[in-house]
Amino acid sequence: MNELRTIRARSGTNQEGTSAHNRRVLIEAIRVNGPLSRAALARATHLTKQTVSNLIESLEADGLVASEDVVRGGRGQPSTPYRLVPEGAFALGVQIDRELTRIVAVDFLGREVARAVTDLPPGEPEEGSKVILHHIGNVRRELADRVPMSTQRLTGLGIAMPGPYGLKPSGDDPWMMAKWQSFPLVETLAAGTGLETTLQNDATACATAERMNGVADGIDHAVCLYFGYGIGAGLILGGEIYTGSNRNAGEIGMVLFSRGGTVAPFEHRSSFASLLQHLGLGTATTDAYEEVERLTLADDPRIRQWLEGAGADFRQAVHMVETIFDPETVILNGSAPPALSRRLFEAMHPPLPSIAERPGRTIPRVQLGMIDPWAVALGAAADPIRRAFDPLFSAILKEAP
Amino acid sequence: MNELRTIRARSGTNQEGTSAHNRRVLIEAIRVNGPLSRAALARATHLTKQTVSNLIESLEADGLVASEDVVRGGRGQPSTPYRLVPEGAFALGVQIDRELTRIVAVDFLGREVARAVTDLPPGEPEEGSKVILHHIGNVRRELADRVPMSTQRLTGLGIAMPGPYGLKPSGDDPWMMAKWQSFPLVETLAAGTGLETTLQNDATACATAERMNGVADGIDHAVCLYFGYGIGAGLILGGEIYTGSNRNAGEIGMVLFSRGGTVAPFEHRSSFASLLQHLGLGTATTDAYEEVERLTLADDPRIRQWLEGAGADFRQAVHMVETIFDPETVILNGSAPPALSRRLFEAMHPPLPSIAERPGRTIPRVQLGMIDPWAVALGAAADPIRRAFDPLFSAILKEAP
DNA sequence: AGACTTAAGTCAATACATTTGACTTAATAA
């Protein structure tokens, strides 16, 4: 008995892991490049034609890919490209935000199939989560109505909620977020739906959406600056979403920034929340959201003034993440009013000189990503799909027997 | 011919990848836990006893592991633990720094077997690299003398050099570093030695050493703050060293910090270089290094003063990396005079409140790592070993045929 | 028009790594 001490080790793998990885690789190759023939897939993945053939056959049998029209036009036998079948998989996503709860069902490509919005249930999370479960049930039913086969193909439930997680609830908690953050939400919703459930912060969820459908599709190193109620960073590192040791990675809004001699957390002066405060719109209602959209389009001077400061902070943030992460690109996305996000994007130019300014660069240093208020919910829903079908290191590993 | 466009895809894998991964997993399990029996390895990695037996046999045949004395003391057949054989692999490392070039040979466990120091060759890198190659040859010969079999087991050559890489050389370049940074050093040394050659910046190299032999051994999420001539961060993310899209990740010294109302890059006021400047010791010689060690031990007031500012900056840096990376721990290491590094470590306490201050924490938020001036060279040498024997995602992937 | 070339895709046999379940070995505990 020398084994009281726990052994730290990574899992091994086996043929199952091999084929699981190869299936995922094929799916991603098609997702990123569009429809590809078996031969093209073999070239792309370095697998043999035969292996690709076998796997494509099994993916087709599983309803995940389907052949398209034969392509002629070159020498040799014409090729048959395969595309992803949208109805191959589905997932649900919930975004729990300060003001609202958004629920969405997406297909294999991450596209919306059904949605619902409701207020964040007041009171304790214990009862609130029952309300959320009720609405999830509605969306699930709507999905089942539209695509009956989807019930067999539900991959899981993704939750997105502002971080950070796992801290002691503080006294100052206007929107009850701290209570939700320390509530065992994953377990509760998993039990209530019977689905595998995952949790991300809003910035990470937005990055997930960005990778599934947006600007980061196929990019292996990107930092997504999330501009919303708070500010966060969604990290795509080495082709995988990175969340740190406690799912709190990217809480960039809490980094201390100095502006005009005073130091404050980034998001205290440059988040959407800070703008609402600047405008005297205390409550974070849908009305306030639309009001800001209006004011922005009207080029309100108070917004111009706020943008000057926030723009400077965001330029500094771009400089910081470029310096720290050395990404291929930085993406601005979020859930603030779209017109405002666009103005902020403009205010981030030109980016400060940094190591990202190297000769031979092909993609822009800063890009505008998803600024749809539903982006976070879509990203939440995309997470189970990504976990089930993306080529991840963890996917090859054996589970405990 | 619809294939002019390049296809982006990750490689697939096969049985070779499977067994390669499993071998690496076994090696790492032993490295992290110390000697383990076949049965214990099976439990740790979730592989079957039989698979572990087969792999251990092949690892033993390859001279990478060896059995230890039988362990009795429990019921059942006594177990035979296996340990790593230090002579199983070797690698060379070169640290090219502003003042010196250090060359070292290490064994499978990352321990030094031979070393050499020389000045950074003056003049153009083209001739300088010839001088370096000459010294590498000497160390290689010394290694071969001490361990004759090592010539068959040389894994590669690791280079460590201050970053950032790939930028246009600037005019201001007192130590010729910029010229070295834009010189094709990897290709030159690879051609000159016939060894597989890799390049890291000094902070990353130090993190590599930390993971192989130091505080980060077995930790999957850690940020190593490197305190040396400049300042950098070595990133251990998800169990792998992260270097970004252009090997420039972690160039944290260039992040703008505010102190007393003025903004400047972190390393302008808190690096060892800045202290030398503060002390009026312009040149970065070994003498200056020893002088600072002396002054620190004598508790010189100028050093105390500098430490006050630098300590504040480093506390802010800890806050920043905790907020951004959510690591299990932050490690201070580097190549500055050891006494100074220790004083700086003290000056970093207590760390600022941050999201890392969570209930249930087991390891300290900040730890002192390697502050040996040879740490960087050792890390450089450890890199080829790590690439050849650590469980990396990239290691399972097929190469182009 | 006919022969040639190129490329996609299939077939059947093979190779290779893990798995399975029964078995052997060797210790402590009762």
Added chain:
DNA sequence: TTATTAAGTCAAATGTATTGACTTAAGTCT
């Protein structure tokens, strides 16, 4: 002495990917 527990082995089975020859179907060349 016997039972129990655990380490480790054996040999057959299983499940992937691979190999090399083959088929199919187009375009190209003479």
